[in-house]
Amino acid sequence: xxxxxxxxxxxxxxxxxxxxxxxxxxxxxxxxxxxxxxxxxxxxxxxxxxxxxxxxxxxxxxxxxxxxxxxxxxxxxxxxxxxxxxxxxxxxxxxxxxxxxxxxxxxxxxxxxxxxxxxxxxxxxxxxxxxxxxxxxxxxxxxxxxxxxxxxxxxxxxxxxxxxxxxxxxxxxxxxxxxxxxxxxxxxxxxxxxxxxxxxxxxxxxxxxxxxxxxxxxxxxxxxxxxxxxxxxxxxxxxxxxxxxxxxxxxxxxxxxxxxxxxxxxxxxxxxxxxxxxxxxxxxxxxxxxxxxxxxxxxxxxxxxxxxxxxxxxxxxxxxxxxxxxxxxxxxxxxxxxxxxxxxxxxxxxxxxxxx
Amino acid sequence: xxxxxxxxxxxxxxxxxxxxxxxxxxxxxxxxxxxxxxxxxxxxxxxxxxxxxxxxxxxxxxxxxxxxxxxxxxxxxxxxxxxxxxxxxxxxxxxxxxxxxxxxxxxxxxxxxxxxxxxxxxxxxxxxxxxxxxxxxxxxxxxxxxxxxxxxxxxxxxxxxxxxxxxxxxxxxxxxxxxxxxxxxxxxxxxxxxxxxxxxxxxxxxxxxxxxxxxxxxxxxxxxxxxxxxxxxxxxxxxxxxxxxxxxxxxxxxxxxxxxxxxxxxxxxxxxxxxxxxxxxxxxxxxxxxxxxxxxxxxxxxxxxxxxxxxxxxxxxxxxxxxxxxxxxxxxxxxxxxxxxxxxxxxxxxxxxxxx
DNA sequence: ATGAAAGCGCTAACAC
DNA sequence: GTGTTAGCGCTTTCAT
Numbered sequence: 001x002x003x004x005x006x007x008x009x010x011x012x013x014x015x016x017x018x019x020x021x022x023x024x025x026x027x028x029x030x031x032x033x034x035x036x037x038x039x040x041x042x043x044x045x046x047x048x049x050x051x052x053x054x055x056x057x058x059x060x061x062x063x064x065x066x067x068x069x070x071x072x073x074x075x076x077x078x079x080x081x082x083x084x085x086x087x088x089x090x091x092x093x094x095x096x097x098x099x100x101x102x103x104x105x106x107x108x109x110x111x112x113x114x115x116x117x118x119x120x121x122x123x124x125x126x127x128x129x130x131x132x133x134x135x136x137x138x139x140x141x142x143x144x145x146x147x148x149x150x151x152x153x154x155x156x157x158x159x160x161x162x163x164x165x166x167x168x169x170x171x172x173x174x175x176x177x178x179x180x181x182x183x184x185x186x187x188x189x190x191x192x193x194x195x196x197x198x199x200x201x202x203x204x205x206x207x208x209x210x211x212x213x214x215x216x217x218x219x220x221x222x223x224x225x226x227x228x229x230x231x232x233x234x235x236x237x238x239x240x241x242x243x244x245x246x247x248x249x250x251x252x253x254x255x256x257x258x259x260x261x262x263x264x265x266x267x268x269x270x271x272x273x274x275x276x277x278x279x280x281x282x283x284x285x286x287x288x289x290x291x292x293x294x295x296x297x298x299x300x301x302x303x304x305x306x307x308x309x310x311x312x313x314x315x316x317x318x319x320x321x322x323x324x325x326x327x328x329x330x331x332x333x334x335x336x337x338x339x340x341x342x343x344x345x346x347x348x349x350x351x352x353x354x355x356x
Numbered sequence: 357x358x359x360x361x362x363x364x365x366x367x368x369x370x371x372x373x374x375x376x377x378x379x380x381x382x383x384x385x386x387x388x389x390x391x392x393x394x395x396x397x398x399x400x401x402x403x404x405x406x407x408x409x410x411x412x413x414x415x416x417x418x419x420x421x422x423x424x425x426x427x428x429x430x431x432x433x434x435x436x437x438x439x440x441x442x443x444x445x446x447x448x449x450x451x452x453x454x455x456x457x458x459x460x461x462x463x464x465x466x467x468x469x470x471x472x473x474x475x476x477x478x479x480x481x482x483x484x485x486x487x488x489x490x491x492x493x494x495x496x497x498x499x500x501x502x503x504x505x506x507x508x509x510x511x512x513x514x515x516x517x518x519x520x521x522x523x524x525x526x527x528x529x530x531x532x533x534x535x536x537x538x539x540x541x542x543x544x545x546x547x548x549x550x551x552x553x554x555x556x557x558x559x560x561x562x563x564x565x566x567x568x569x570x571x572x573x574x575x576x577x578x579x580x581x582x583x584x585x586x587x588x589x590x591x592x593x594x595x596x597x598x599x600x601x602x603x604x605x606x607x608x609x610x611x612x613x614x615x616x617x618x619x620x621x622x623x624x625x626x627x628x629x630x631x632x633x634x635x636x637x638x639x640x641x642x643x644x645x646x647x648x649x650x651x652x653x654x655x656x657x658x659x660x661x662x663x664x665x666x667x668x669x670x671x672x673x674x675x676x677x678x679x680x681x682x683x684x685x686x687x688x689x690x691x692x693x694x695x696x697x698x699x700x701x702x703x704x705x706x707x708x709x710x711x712x
Numbered sequence: 713a714t715g716a717a718a719g720c721g722c723t724a725a726c727a728c
Numbered sequence: 729g730t731g732t733t734a735g736c737g738c739t740t741t742c743a744t
Contacts (some may be wrong), residue, residue: 013509013510013511014509014510015510016510018720018721019721019723020721026717027733028729028731029729029730029732030721030722030732031723031724031731031732032722032729032731033731034722034729035729035730038723041729042549042729042730043729043730044729044730047729047730059506061482061485061486061718061723062489062721062722063485063486063721064487064488064722065421065422065425065432065488065720065721065722066421066425066720066722066723066736067716067722067723068420068421068722068723069421069422069425069720069721069722069723069736069738070721070722070723070724070735070736071722071723071736072723072724072735074736076421077464077486085452086442086446086448086451086452086455086467087445087449087451087452088448089445089448092442092443092444092445092448092612093443093524094440095442095443096442096469097467099442099467099469106489108466108468108483109466109467110434110464110465110466111442111451111465111467112455112459112464113452113455113457126417127464128464129417129420130418130419130420131420131464132419132420132421133435139518145732146457150415153369153370154369154370154371154372155369170739197713221661242538249544262377266649267647267648268700270651271651274651290389291646291647291648292623292647292648292652295623295626295627295630295652296651296652296653297400297652297653321676325573327725372739374736374738375737375738376737376738377735384714385714385715385716385737386715386716386737387714387716387740388713388714388715388738390739391713391714394739397713398713398714399713399714400713403713403714413722418724418737418738419736419737419738420737420738421738422737422738422739423737423739423740425720425721425722425737425738425739426719426720426738426739426740427720427738427740428739428740430720438730441732472722476720550734576724589742665728698733699734
């Protein structure tokens with residue numbers, strides 16, 4: 001090795017400059033740099049310019065976390081988001097809406113996918129707490145959110161989305177699940193259907209139960225009995241939905257309409273209908289919208305949620321609390337919208353036979 | 357107000373306990389708490405248990421950022437992710453895959469949506485740098501990524517996904533865009549098509565150009581001329597794709613097949629075909645998969661990408677670099693897969709008329 | 713096995 | 729207008 005003795009080996013990576021480095025280069029004190037970087041007053045325009053030049057030439061980036069350690073408000077300017085999965089289209093749209101509001105406030109978003117695992121929920125909250133997020137947006141998975149109380153007590157606000165919390169009252173933003181499901185069933189009844197099947201998600205999922213409630217309420221209100229053999233819960237993927245839909249549709253006295261309470265279940269049901277060649281005979285309304293519903297034949301009539309609005313409202317609630325809003329928790333309910341595309345308008349046996 | 361004089365007003369929020377609080381309660385030095393919390397050796401089992409109890413009773417959560425300030429490796433255990441939009445299905449799946457690997461490493465992910473805004477790219481990188489992320493996964497938007505060099509030089513590795521960087525050589529993971537497009541065109545040619553339209557995204561988007569390259573290469577290789585009147589770039593949404601597709605399909609000598617190079621363009625094309633009632637006459641292959649492609653009639657034949665694999669490989673590359681891997685940048689190309697569903701198999705004028 | 717002192721990069725408080 | 733000092737919550741170093 002022929003290295004010149006005494007010659008310093010070049011560092012593999014260049015050291016990241018600190019405020020002190022900028023101060024030295026600009027020939028000022030470190031506090032002056034701090035003032036310039038943070039846009040505080042009491043720095044002459046000349047000095048400020050020298051500091052800015054020095055900072056730029058060094059590519060100085062202030063260390064946010066170091067600053068927060070001493071800063072009075074101690075804000076990390078980061079939000080924690082807990083969703084079923086960042087890959088889930090509904091959750092992803094909620095996420096995007098939250099991010100938009102967060103960006104306006106100079107905040108970043110740390111998102112975590114829970115995949116319906118109750119333990120992942122507490123682990124994720126702990127991990128985010130160690131990162132000192134200023135607030136949480138949580139899609140509850142556990143049956144009880146009491147464990148979050150300590151965070152609220154320490155001033156870290158929480159907003160629940162999609163599902164209401166239990167064991168702890170927090171701000172929340174959810175879809176009008178019961179009303180939306182009722183509207184779907186009402187729509188089918190108005191088209192002459194009496195035997196309407198209900199295909200629901202896992203019983204432990206709050207929204208699945210609420211949509212079932214809406215279904216039962218509306219049938220009852222219309223004076224029909226709820227035929228329990230047409231109600232199936234526990235469907236969480238396409239395959240099982242297809243299987244159950246096929247079974248119901250090949251019953252001796254099959255339903256003339258289906259209300260599916262979740263996206264994957266709707267898709268599974270469409271597949272079953274197509275396999276049986278009954279997609280133009282049996283009516284279908286699905287809860288939650290599907291991107292390409294209108295390209296199918298028939299188009300799928302759905303109860304559309306508004307994830308963008310849900311996310312935006314949740315973020316606005318959270319920032320209001322971060323900014324010190326007091327008062328009792330607020331519970332926001334975002335209306336759904338029935339999107340008519342064809343599948344839900346297939347007439348049932350009781351349909352008026354008169355034509356225009 | 358009848359408050360007992362001298363009685364301290366309860367704090368609105370309880371102060372967050374520090375290591376010092378835990379140490380005091382456990383009757384040990386702060387360093388001992390640090391040892392227990394970090395699982396370091398040289399603490400008696402008895403003492404450790406006392407510390408753990410004290411920490412639990414106070415709901416102590418160590419401040420990660422404070423620790424990083426002094427910690428030798430200075431890791432924030434956070435990754436920065438820049439994508440078109442967290443709501444984009446492809447990006448969301450890449451995101452989920454990255455998150456999975458990150459979680460295994462005890463890392464969090466800060467995702468930012470760029471919405472194809474070149475300025476948002478630099479702003480996002482700066483914001484993430486101030487948060488001291490340990491690495492970046494970037495979907496490049498700008499024509500030049502030279503601005504990232506300073507971060508690489510300081511030891512913050514970068515992996516580009518979906519598109520290759522320019523002006524700076526980094527690890528990258530992309531789909532086989534040219535090959536995938538060529539395979540689509542080859543498929544159409546094999547079904548007897550000669551006049552194949554190409555509907556592409558904005559010319560400035562790298563993947564759009566590469567897919568056009570594949571289209572041209574394959575047509576040329578087959579000995580056909582490229583009819584420029586059948587090639588339209590600059591399509592970035594459904595509406596414009598529908599309009600252009602309608603125009604091409606109503607030409608005096610219309611194409612008998614369409615290759616659409618992007619999801620929204622494919623959907624727009626399907627709509628045009630349905631409006632003209634030609635979805636069973638004109639062949640269609642789309643680049644990038646659509647969730648419910650198989651429910652349409654005909655099903656949409658697509659060149660499917662593998663976002664899960666892309667995300668996983670990108671994260672693995674990034675962690676390899678974070679863990680100190682040296683050596684030249686690696687460029688990974690993830691193969692695409694032609695998914696046959698019907699629309700791409702509609703025969704063209706040159707199709708063999710013999711039947712099995 | 714345990715702890716005291718110094719210091720990470722920055723801001724608060726207060727001097728000049 | 730500007731700089732100095734202390735200290736945020738933690739880890740490092742080094743003593744005991």
